[in-house]
Amino acid sequence: MIAVFKKKELEFLGSKKESDNVYSFQFKKGQDLTWEAGQHGLFTITHKKIKSGTKPFSVASAPKEDTIRITTKINDTPSEYKKALLELKPGMTITMSGPVGAFHLKADSPTILIAGGIGITPFRSILKQLDLEGNSNQKPIHLLYMDSDKSYIFKDELNDIANSTSISVTYFDSRDRLYNEIDKYMQLYKDNEKYFIAGPKSMVDSVSAYLQENKVSKQKIKKDVLYGY
Numbered sequence: 001m002i003a004v005f006k007k008k009e010l011e012f013l014g015s016k017k018e019s020d021n022v023y024s025f026q027f028k029k030g031q032d033l034t035w036e037a038g039q040h041g042l043f044t045i046t047h048k049k050i051k052s053g054t055k056p057f058s059v060a061s062a063p064k065e066d067t068i069r070i071t072t073k074i075n076d077t078p079s080e081y082k083k084a085l086l087e088l089k090p091g092m093t094i095t096m097s098g099p100v101g102a103f104h105l106k107a108d109s110p111t112i113l114i115a116g117g118i119g120i121t122p123f124r125s126i127l128k129q130l131d132l133e134g135n136s137n138q139k140p141i142h143l144l145y146m147d148s149d150k151s152y153i154f155k156d157e158l159n160d161i162a163n164s165t166s167i168s169v170t171y172f173d174s175r176d177r178l179y180n181e182i183d184k185y186m187q188l189y190k191d192n193e194k195y196f197i198a199g200p201k202s203m204v205d206s207v208s209a210y211l212q213e214n215k216v217s218k219q220k221i222k223k224d225v226l227y228g229y
Contacts, residue, residue: 007095008033010068012088016194019151021075022118024060024072026100027068027094034147035099037062037129038122038196038224042097045084055081057100058122058198058224062129068096071121071153087092103196105130110140110189112182114200114207117147122224123198124154131161146203147173175203179210186214198224 010027017023035041044054062067074082088094105111105126113123123143130141145152150173152158162169172178183195195203195211204225211221 007097008031009093010096012090012092012094013067014084015088017047017150018071018153019143021073022071022151022153023074023085024069024071025088026061029061029066029068029095033068033096035059035063036104037125038104039099039101040103040224041068041099041149044097045081046088046094047092048084048086050080052079052081053084054097058103058125058226060121060124061211062125062132067193071118071124089177103198103222105141105196107139107141109184110193111142112185112193112195113141113194114144114178114199115145116142116197116203116207117149118153119197119199119203119224119226120145120153120158121198122228123196124157127158127161127167133161141167142185143167143169144172144178145169146175146178146199150175172191175206178207180222182210183214186216187195191216191220194220194222195224196224199226201225 008030013026013028015023015025021059040056040058042054049100057070058069061067096134103122132213152171158169160187161167170181197207208221
């Protein structure tokens, strides 16, 4: 938790529109800034005073990449915080506290990564890091990506990673199809697998409950809830 109190200034490099209502913001990574793929930071707006000027975001970039990336939904009536993000110009700065969180992979067993919508952000970091490290992991990793809007943020990157590694990526637009795929892996690995779930609270809670109803212990489930979606 000491990391929470260490603020680092990040220089804004630019933004990218990932889909109709999803944007990525990239910042220069300081030489002394490290994190574990899947962790999040607390990002504070500094160019203007706003209410609730600090928000948590998963770091969507991998530690081996040269930038810090955060990716978030911004609708037609954005919050004051997200308006401030859109106002950023190259050279401006924000601060980051952290990284924090235990949502990172220890690949000592088959692992099922389950993303709901914008919940793909920590998994983009995890899978990109494995790709850049050469994916020396010997245990199977499967990404199940559900998005009812079928926008599938980072789809091209994820497909490239799947093509160059042993990691599998499957896309879904309904929870029923997702659950059918989960059933397949529960039968295949017979309680030797672990689950990582990230997305809106309702989705994370629902998938976690489904796993536990099927006799998966809480100790084998890690959750990353993205509040506000």
